[in-house]
Amino acid sequence: xxxPSPSMGAWxxxxxxQNKKEETSRVIIWKRSETLFTLSEGARPWTLGVxxxxxxxxCVRLSFSSSPPRPGQRRRDDPGWGPVTAKCLDVVVxxxxxxxxxxxxxxxxxxxxKWELVKTNQPYFFIKSVNSGKCLDVIVASKTxxxxxxxxxxxxxxxxxxxxxxxxxxxxxxxxxxxxxKTLAQAQAALxxxxxxxxxxxxxxxxxxxxxxxxxxxxxxAQNPAAGSTTAPGTVVALKLFRVMVMLPNVMGQTLNQADxxxxxxxxxxxxxxxxxxxxxxxxxxxxxxKVLTQTPAGSSNPILYVNSIAxxxxxxxxRVPHYHSKTLAQxxxxxxxGGMSYTVHQLGFYSPYALRGSVSSTSPKGGSIVAPGTVVxxxxxxx
Numbered sequence: 001x002x003x004p005s006p007s008m009g010a011w012x013x014x015x016x017x018q019n020k021k022e023e024t025s026r027v028i029i030w031k032r033s034e035t036l037f038t039l040s041e042g043a044r045p046w047t048l049g050v051x052x053x054x055x056x057x058x059c060v061r062l063s064f065s066s067s068p069p070r071p072g073q074r075r076r077d078d079p080g081w082g083p084v085t086a087k088c089l090d091v092v093v094x095x096x097x098x099x100x101x102x103x104x105x106x107x108x109x110x111x112x113x114k115w116e117l118v119k120t121n122q123p124y125f126f127i128k129s130v131n132s133g134k135c136l137d138v139i140v141a142s143k144t145x146x147x148x149x150x151x152x153x154x155x156x157x158x159x160x161x162x163x164x165x166x167x168x169x170x171x172x173x174x175x176x177x178x179x180x181x182k183t184l185a186q187a188q189a190a191l192x193x194x195x196x197x198x199x200x201x202x203x204x205x206x207x208x209x210x211x212x213x214x215x216x217x218x219x220x221x222a223q224n225p226a227a228g229s230t231t232a233p234g235t236v237v238a239l240k241l242f243r244v245m246v247m248l249p250n251v252m253g254q255t256l257n258q259a260d261x262x263x264x265x266x267x268x269x270x271x272x273x274x275x276x277x278x279x280x281x282x283x284x285x286x287x288x289x290x291k292v293l294t295q296t297p298a299g300s301s302n303p304i305l306y307v308n309s310i311a312x313x314x315x316x317x318x319x320r321v322p323h324y325h326s327k328t329l330a331q332x333x334x335x336x337x338x339g340g341m342s343y344t345v346h347q348l349g350f351y352s353p354y355a356l357r358g359s360v361s362s363t364s365p366k367g368g369s370i371v372a373p374g375t376v377v378x379x380x381x382x383x384x
Contacts, residue, residue: 094111096134133154137150176227184241187223197235198239205242208245223240246305248307249266253292263310274308279315283320284319295311321368348383355382358384365377
């Protein structure tokens with residue numbers, strides 16, 4: 001909770017002014033590089049930098065000096081012209097009222113000492129109190145030396161607009177967002193939203209599926225510049241993505257039980273990979289029954305890119321009586337036996353004027369019928 005500052009009448013204070021007869025009052029916000037920026041209202045100079053903090057809220061510090069330093073002169077404890085007071089820009093008694101005075105006070109981190117720089121559509125800024133939402137305001141829009149600075153409801157008037165001099169625009173400093181563990185698309189969107197770019201040259205940090213969280217596959221592992229740092233607009237952020245590797249055994253031609261054992265040995269399920277088994281029918285191919293016909297993705301003796309599922313097809317042999325049309329007796333016998341069935345041959349007592357004597361007349365069960373393995377198919381021949 002913010003510690004309220006004593007009122008002006010109860011404690012010694014220093015009201016923030018545009019200028020004082022004895023000394024120049026300057027507002028300083030520290031930047032990481034300790035570069036100072038000059039802010040002014042009208043012709044009255046102020047100096048601003050950015051706190052070494054990734055937050056967009058700034059605690060403003062004051063320093064006083066009777067005169068600028070000589071060229072090359074700089075004290076160890078002096079960020080600008082004179083000795084630092086180590087005080088913060090403070091709204092008196094944490095007031096939220098219009099006209100509340102702005103003074104310097106020992107820094108305590110309260111919301112009445114936190115300020116937000118709000119960019120306008122012109123090269124000006126509003127300096128807004130986090131505590132009250134009101135703007136830093138030169139009283140009655142005065143242009144007189146010594147005019148007091150207060151807080152007032154933001155109205156966009158010239159006495160609430162502050163500009164950076166020397167061609168330096170603090171608004172150009174972009175805070176790099178933290179995109180760790182985001183997908184590439186999410187990271188690119190987050191960077192674009194603040195005016196940064198993502199490198200098209202993506203690098204990868206490989207981890208094995210049994211050494212880390214496989215859900216991080218394709219997510220951001222590292223970024224440069226780092227999250228929370230500041231950089232110029234348009235800076236391209238280099239991204240490194242997690243690329244999870246997994247070992248997938250080759251189970252082609254194995255029985256389903258053998259394939260299950262191979263996947264278990266490779267800890268496929270433990271690594272979050274789901275195995276889907278499909279049983280397509282194969283006709284009259286007992287040699288393919290219960291055998292792995294296809295595997296997607298293919299297995300390898302080397303690690304491959306992580307996948308979350310594997311699909312294998314395992315043959316299911318179906319015995320179907322072959323059709324006898326246009327086949328010799330020898331061809332029909334071969335197809336029946338290769339399909340896992342057997343046969344018997346029966347001679348009819350008649351022949352057909354439309355068929356060769358001794359040729360196949362019919363089968364029982366008839367051609368195309370689905371039968372159990374080992375079924376005996378009766379072959380009937382015309383009389384010779």
